[in-house]
Amino acid sequence: MKLTLKWISILLGIVLTLMAGGAAFIFVRGIPNYEVNNIEMKVDVTPERVTNGQRIASMLCIQCHAADDGVLTGKLLKDVPKEFGAIYSKNITSHRDKGIGNWTDGQIYYLLRTGLRPNGQYLPPYMPKFPLVADEDLKDIIAWLRSDSPALAASEQEAPESEPSFLTKFLCTVAFKPLPFPEKPILRPDTNDAVVLGKYIVDGQIACFACHSKDFKTMNVLEPTKSEGYCGGGNPLLNMAGAVVPSANITFDETGIGGYTEQQFIDAVKHGKKRDGTMLRYPMIPHSGLSDTEVKGIYAYLQTIPKIKNKVQ
Numbered sequence: 001m002k003l004t005l006k007w008i009s010i011l012l013g014i015v016l017t018l019m020a021g022g023a024a025f026i027f028v029r030g031i032p033n034y035e036v037n038n039i040e041m042k043v044d045v046t047p048e049r050v051t052n053g054q055r056i057a058s059m060l061c062i063q064c065h066a067a068d069d070g071v072l073t074g075k076l077l078k079d080v081p082k083e084f085g086a087i088y089s090k091n092i093t094s095h096r097d098k099g100i101g102n103w104t105d106g107q108i109y110y111l112l113r114t115g116l117r118p119n120g121q122y123l124p125p126y127m128p129k130f131p132l133v134a135d136e137d138l139k140d141i142i143a144w145l146r147s148d149s150p151a152l153a154a155s156e157q158e159a160p161e162s163e164p165s166f167l168t169k170f171l172c173t174v175a176f177k178p179l180p181f182p183e184k185p186i187l188r189p190d191t192n193d194a195v196v197l198g199k200y201i202v203d204g205q206i207a208c209f210a211c212h213s214k215d216f217k218t219m220n221v222l223e224p225t226k227s228e229g230y231c232g233g234g235n236p237l238l239n240m241a242g243a244v245v246p247s248a249n250i251t252f253d254e255t256g257i258g259g260y261t262e263q264q265f266i267d268a269v270k271h272g273k274k275r276d277g278t279m280l281r282y283p284m285i286p287h288s289g290l291s292d293t294e295v296k297g298i299y300a301y302l303q304t305i306p307k308i309k310n311k312v313q
C-alpha cells in the first residue's frame with residue numbers, strides 16, 4: 001500500500017514537472033513556426049485589378065490595418081478580447097523594411113491563404129485567413145497592395161509588436177493551426193445566379209457567416225455551413241471600447257430578418273441602417289463596396305438556408 005502511494009507520488013511529480021516544462025516551453029517559444037512553400041506568382045497591376053482589390057479591401061482589411069491618418073501602418077486592436085494579449089496589426093504599406101514592399105506576390109498570397117509569414121511564423125486568428133476567396137479576388141487585393149493608393153504609400157511608421165498572451169501561445173500550440181494551401185483553383189461564382197453569388201459573398205469573399213454564426217470558437221472556416229448556429233447570430237463580438245455587441249440573426253426566421261424587405265436589407269448591409277432608422281454598431285461596418293446586385297444575391301441566398309430561432313438581445 002505504502003509502496004503504491006510512493007509510486008503515485010513519484011508519477012505525479014513526473015507529470016507535474018513535464019507540465020511545467022511544457023508550459024515554460026510554450027511561454028518561451030511563443031507562436032510556432034511552420035514550413036512555407038514558395039508560390040510562383042506575378043500579379044499584373046492593372047487599373048481593373050486595383051479598383052476591384054480596393055473595393056474588397058475596404059470591406060476586408062482597412063478597418064484593422066488603418067491608423068488614425070488612414071495610412072495602413074497598423075494599430076492597437078482594441079476589439080480583440082483581452083485574454084489574447086495586446087494585439088497590434090502591422091504596417092502593410094509598400095515600405096521595403098517596415099511594410100511589405102519587399103515581399104513577393106507569392107508570399108502575400110501564401111499568407112492570406114494559410115496564415116504563414118514568409119519566415120514560417122503562424123498568424124493567430126486575430127489576423128483572418130481567406131481560404132474561400134476566389135483566386136482572382138485575392139490577386140486583385142495584391143494588385144491594390146502594390147498600387148499607388150495614398151493609404152499604401154511607403155511609411156516608416158510602425159505599430160508596436162503584438163504581445164500575445166500565454167493563452168494565445170498555448171492555443172496556437174494545441175488548437176489553432178495554419179490552413180492548408182488550396183489544392184484546386186477557386187473560381188469566381190457565376191454572377192447571373194443570385195443564390196450562388198450570395199453564397200460566395202456570405203461564406204467566402206466577405207465571410208459574413210464568421211461574425212454572424214454562434215461563436216468564432218465553433219465556426220468552420222473551410223466548410224462554413226457546418227458552423228454552429230450558421231448565420232443565426234449571437235456571436236459576442238467587441239466594439240472598439242471592448243464592450244460586447246452580439247451579432248444579429250440573419251436567417252429568415254421571425255427572430256432574425258424574416259420581416260426585412262429587399263430594400264431594408266440593402267439599407268442595413270450597404271449603409272448600416274437598421275429598419276427602425278437607427279444605425280448598426282461597429283463591428284458591423286457599412287459594406288458600401290457591394291453592388292445592389294450582390295446584396296440582392298445575399299438576400300436570395302439567406303432565404304435558402306435553415307432558419308434559426310434565436311432572439312439576439
Ligand code: HEC
Nearest residue numbers: 060061064087088089090092100117123124126127128162
Ligand atoms: C481583424 C483584423 C484584421 C483584418 C480584417 C486583417 N488583418 Fe492583417 N493583420 C492583423 C493583425 C493583428 C496582424 C499582426 C498579427 C501579429 O502581430 O501576429 C496582421 C498581419 C498582417 C500581415 C503580416 C505583416 C507582417 O509584417 O508580418 C499582412 C501582410 C496582412 N495582415 C495583410 C492583411 C490583408 C491584405 C488583409 C485584408 C485582405 C488583412 N490583413 C485583414 C489584423 C487584421
Ligand code: HEC
Nearest residue numbers: 206208211237245246247248268269274280281283284287
Ligand atoms: C466583423 C463582424 C461582422 C461582419 C463581417 C458582418 N457583420 Fe453584419 N452585423 C455584425 C454585428 C455585430 C451586427 C449587430 C450590430 C448592432 O446590433 O448594432 C450586425 C448586423 C447586421 C444586420 C442587421 C440585422 C438587424 O437585426 O437589423 C444585417 C442585415 C447584417 N449584419 C448583415 C451582414 C452581411 C450580409 C454581412 C456580409 C456582407 C455582414 N453582416 C458582415 C457583425 C458583422
